Amino acid sequence: MPTPSQPIGVFDSGYGGLTILRDIVQTLPQYDYIYLGDNARTPYGTRSFETVYHYTLECVQHLFDRGCRLVVLACNTASAKALRNIQQLDLPTLATGLDGPGLDGPGLDGPGLDGPGLDGPGRRVLGVIRPTTEVIGNYSKTGNVGILATRGTVTSESYRVEIEKFFPNVNVFQEACPMWVPLVENGEYASPGADYFVQQHIDRLLQQSPDIDTILLACTHYPLLLAKIQQFAPPETTILSQGGIVSKSLVDYLIRHPEIEAQCSKHGLRTFLTTDSTEDFDRQATVFYGEPVQSEHLAL
Structure with a gap:
């Protein structure tokens, strides 16, 4: 299948971003997409800020080289550790025109997937944290919100910073769940063996405040653990996944930026790239994406 000329790029460190892509495609099926895992x-999640930034930038550059005008970092760790630098420091040299700071950059305000800055004819890189933090306070009646994420996302404090801008009266409690991604990627997300690790981190989060009534799954792998999380969380707790929130925000972004929307090709084509084994990727991706995929290997 030939690569579309100007697809929307979706990047993740592995498989989790496919849960975001799945919801985006359901909402905006007419566009072409390239997914890079x-x-x-x-x-x-366990790597340094500098390493995550270097890896993410390399992958974004490849998506630009494949014709993408718009790239979504469907990875909370990349959004937290790399997005601001890419938007502010690299886009002027990576793309034609200047892109202003946007989603997830600490200290930056603005609606939806972007934010204020210099609009230009160049390419854009967006993230997944800002759309979530703009709405999360609307779900909580107690004003106490819990964040379940990788250690890298928690350490970055991105969610605290961004939620403070939109909901200054909301209290944010975070819990790093280092075992959850390995559980999901090893197919153990529905097994009895996952119960201990899921319950452990739910209990640790709720020990920080018994008034938490809204929990955000701030890692794109975690929706596969949703049944387990619901099992161990109080029944009245609202559990939020990011896919639906991000897809709605992307719709709004494209409406507000018709100059970007007009450049996105619309043939309904999907291309999947992986830097590892295509056989392994295709098998795992089916679980996350919800339908069979056929990937291409990318050597970086």
């Missing part, structure tokens, strides 16, 4: 170098 950096499976050979996953997980990102």
Whole structure:
């Protein structure tokens, strides 16, 4: 299948971003998409800011080289650790025209997937944290929100910073769940063996505040653990996944930026790239994406 000329790029460190892509495609099926999973170098959650930034930038550059005008970092760790630098420091040299700071950059305000800055005819890189933090306070009646994420996302404090901008009266409690991504990627997300690790981190989060009534799954792998999370969380707790929120925000972004929307090709084509084994990727991706995929290997 030939690569579309100007698809929307979706990047993740592995498979999790396919849960975001799935919801985006359901909402905006007419566009062409390229998904790039950096499976050979996953997980990102335990790596340094500098390493995540370097890996993410390399993958974004490849998506630009494949014709993408718009790239979504469907990875919380990459959004937290790399997006701001890419938007502010690299886009002026990577793309034609200047792109202003956007989603997830600490200290930056603005609606939806972007934010204020210099609009230009160049390419854009967006993330997944800002759309979530703009709405999360609307779900909580107690003003106490829990974040379940990788250690890298928690350490970055991105969710605290961004939620403070939109909901200054909301209290944010975070819990890093280092075992959850390996459980999901090894197919153990529905097994009895996952119960201990899921319950452990739910209990640790709720010990920080018994008034938490809304929990955000701030890692794109975690929706596969949703049944387990619901099992161990209080029944009245609202559990939020990011896919639906991000897809709605992308719709709004494209409406507000018709100059970008007009450049995105619309043939309904999907291309999947992985930096690791295509056989392994295709088998795992079916679980995350919800239908069979056929990937191409990318050597970085």
